Amino acid sequence: MEPLMGMGVLALMGAAATIAGTTEDLESDVGSQSNPNSQVQLAPQMMYPHRIYNKAISGEPPSNALICAIGGTVASVLMTASLSVIFAIAIGALVATAVHGTYCITAYMGRTASQKRFRQPIYLDILRSHTPVMMGYAFITTFCILVVSYIMVAVLAHPFPLTLLAFIWGITVGAIGSSTGDVHYGAEREFQNVEFGSGLNAANSGNIVRKAESGLRNGIDNSWFCAKFGGPVTGLAFGMTVFLSGWVTAVFNPATSLTMGWLSVAAGVILVLLMIIWNRKIEVAARKAFGPYKEEEEVAA
Amino acid sequence: MIDVAGIIAENILYIAMVTLGGMLISWSVHFVPVGGAPAAMAQATGIGTGTVQLAAGAGLTGLVTAGAVMAVSDSPLLVVASGGVGAMIMISVTMIVGTWVYVYGVGVPPASAKVDYDPITKDRQDIYVSQGTEGHGLPTVSYVSGVIGGALGGLGGSVIYYSLMSTSTGLTQSNLVALASIFAVGIFFVNAVIPSYNIGGTIEGFHDPKFKKWPKAVLASFVATLMCAFVGIITIGGL
Numbered sequence A: 001m002e003p004l005m006g007m008g009v010l011a012l013m014g015a016a017a018t019i020a021g022t023t024e025d026l027e028s029d030v031g032s033q034s035n036p037n038s039q040v041q042l043a044p045q046m047m048y049p050h051r052i053y054n055k056a057i058s059g060e061p062p063s064n065a066l067i068c069a070i071g072g073t074v075a076s077v078l079m080t081a082s083l084s085v086i087f088a089i090a091i092g093a094l095v096a097t098a099v100h101g102t103y104c105i106t107a108y109m110g111r112t113a114s115q116k117r118f119r120q121p122i123y124l125d126i127l128r129s130h131t132p133v134m135m136g137y138a139f140i141t142t143f144c145i146l147v148v149s150y151i152m153v154a155v156l157a158h159p160f161p162l163t164l165l166a167f168i169w170g171i172t173v174g175a176i177g178s179s180t181g182d183v184h185y186g187a188e189r190e191f192q193n194v195e196f197g198s199g200l201n202a203a204n205s206g207n208i209v210r211k212a213e214s215g216l217r218n219g220i221d222n223s224w225f226c227a228k229f230g231g232p233v234t235g236l237a238f239g240m241t242v243f244l245s246g247w248v249t250a251v252f253n254p255a256t257s258l259t260m261g262w263l264s265v266a267a268g269v270i271l272v273l274l275m276i277i278w279n280r281k282i283e284v285a286a287r288k289a290f291g292p293y294k295e296e297e298e299v300a301a
Numbered sequence B: 001m002i003d004v005a006g007i008i009a010e011n012i013l014y015i016a017m018v019t020l021g022g023m024l025i026s027w028s029v030h031f032v033p034v035g036g037a038p039a040a041m042a043q044a045t046g047i048g049t050g051t052v053q054l055a056a057g058a059g060l061t062g063l064v065t066a067g068a069v070m071a072v073s074d075s076p077l078l079v080v081a082s083g084g085v086g087a088m089i090m091i092s093v094t095m096i097v098g099t100w101v102y103v104y105g106v107g108v109p110p111a112s113a114k115v116d117y118d119p120i121t122k123d124r125q126d127i128y129v130s131q132g133t134e135g136h137g138l139p140t141v142s143y144v145s146g147v148i149g150g151a152l153g154g155l156g157g158s159v160i161y162y163s164l165m166s167t168s169t170g171l172t173q174s175n176l177v178a179l180a181s182i183f184a185v186g187i188f189f190v191n192a193v194i195p196s197y198n199i200g201g202t203i204e205g206f207h208d209p210k211f212k213k214w215p216k217a218v219l220a221s222f223v224a225t226l227m228c229a230f231v232g233i234i235t236i237g238g239l
Helices: A003-031 A037-046 A060-080 A085-113 A124-154 A162-179 A181-189 A219-226 A230-251 A258-290 B004-010 B012-029 B036-040 B051-070 B076-106 B140-166 B173-193 B209-238
Strands: none
Touching: A003 A060, A003 A124, A003 A162, A003 A181, A003 A219, A003 A230, A060 A085, A060 A124, A060 A162, A060 B051, A085 A124, A124 A162, A124 A219, A162 A181, A162 A230, A162 B051, A162 B076, A162 B173, A181 A219, A181 A230, A181 B036, A181 B076, A219 A230, A230 A258, A230 B051, A230 B076, A258 B076, A258 B140, B004 B012, B004 B209, B012 B051, B012 B140, B012 B173, B012 B209, B051 B076, B051 B140, B051 B173, B076 B140, B140 B173, B140 B209, B173 B209
C-alpha cells in the first residue's frame, strides 16, 4: 500500500476509535458502570437514596469485549453470507446492543431490588428513559470498533480474525474508559459538594450529590457534565492508542526491511519517552499551581 | 491417535518459551500502578481501574501489534519487541490522559502516599497528599513503572503468540493464527489474574512495598502457565 493511502486509512481508524472511546465513556456515565458505581451502590446504605441508574454489569473491559465480540461474530457470519459490509456491521452492532440493553435492565432491577432494606426505590421512569440512551451509546461504540477491526482485517491485512480484533479492542476501550473518563465522573461529578481540588476524604464515601442543576440528579445529567471533558478525553486516549500503535508501523513498515522494523520500534520508544516528559511537566505545573496541602516540615529521606 | 510424547519432544523449546512468557506477564502486572475503585475517586495513587483490566488492555494491544508484524517479518526479536512497544504506547497514552483528568478535571496534584520522596525526581510527596486519601494521580515514579509494566506484559504476550505460531502443526495458516491468538489471550488472562492476589486492589509501582511479593506470583504463574503451555502446544501440534 502507498504510504499516503496508509496514513489515510490510519486517520479513518483513529477517527472511528475516538468516537468509540467517547461514547464508551458516556455510556458508562449514564448507567454508572465501573468503579465510580461503588459510590452509587453505597449511597442508599448511608441513607442517601438517589435517582441515579445503577448497573455495573461487570468491569467495563469485559462488558465492552462482550458486546464487541457479539457484534463481530454476527458481522462475520453475515459477511460470509455475502451481505454488504456496512449492513453486516450495522446488524452486528444492533444485535450486540440488544444484548447490552438486556443486561442493563437486569443489572438495574437486580441491584436496586437488593437495596429494598435501605429504602432505595426502583424508578421505572429512569429505566425507561436511560436504557435506550445506553443502548444508543453502546451501538455507536460497537459500530465504530467493528469499523476499526474491519479496516484492520480488510485493508491493512491483519492476520487476526475480525471477531478477535473486535474483542481485543473492546477490552482496550473498556480499560481506557475506566482509567480516564470514569475518574472525571467518580472523583468530580459525584462529589461536586466538596471544594474543587480539595481531594476527596474517604469519610465522604457514599455522600454523592443527588440534586441536579434542575430537579433531582439522574444518569443523563451526569453524562451531560462528563460530555464536556471526561468523555472526549477518553475518546482522544483510545484514538491515540489505535492511531499511534498503527502509525509507527505505517511510517516505518517492517514489511520492507528489518531495519525499518527496528526503526518502528525506536519510534514507539521515542513517543513513550516524550509522554513521560509530558507527564513530568504536568506534574510540576500541578504541584506549583495547587501547592501542598500541609505545611512543609523536614522528614528523613 | 495423537502422538502426545512426540509433539512435546518436538516442541519442548516452545513449551519453555510459553512458560517464560507467562512468568513475564505475571511479573509485569506488579509494575502497573493501579488504584482500583479508590483511585477512580482520586483516593489512591495510580490508575482508577482494576489490575487485570489494565494489564490485559495494554498487553492485548501489544499482541495486536505483534500479530501485524509477525505477518510480514520473520525476525522473532522484532515481533517480540513490537509487542512490547504496542503495549507501552497503550499504557503511556492511558496514563497521560489519566493525568489530564486528575490535574485538570479533579484538581489534585499527582502524589504518592507510599514514599515521602519520589525515588526518580526526589520531589517531596507526603505534603501533596490531600486529607483522608492514600495519594492520587500518577507521580513520575508510578508513570515510569507503568511503562515498564506495559513493556514486559507486551513482551510476554508476544513471546507466547510467537511460540504458539511456531509450533509444528497440520493446521492451515488462518486456522493457526486464530487458535494461537485465542490461546495467547487466554494465557495472558490467567497470568494477569494471579498477581492480583499479591496486589489486593492497589499498587503504586516498583517503589510500593507490595512489589516485593512478586516472586510468589511468578512461581504460581510458572506452574499455571506450564500446564497451559502443554495444553496449548498439544492442541495446536495435534491438529
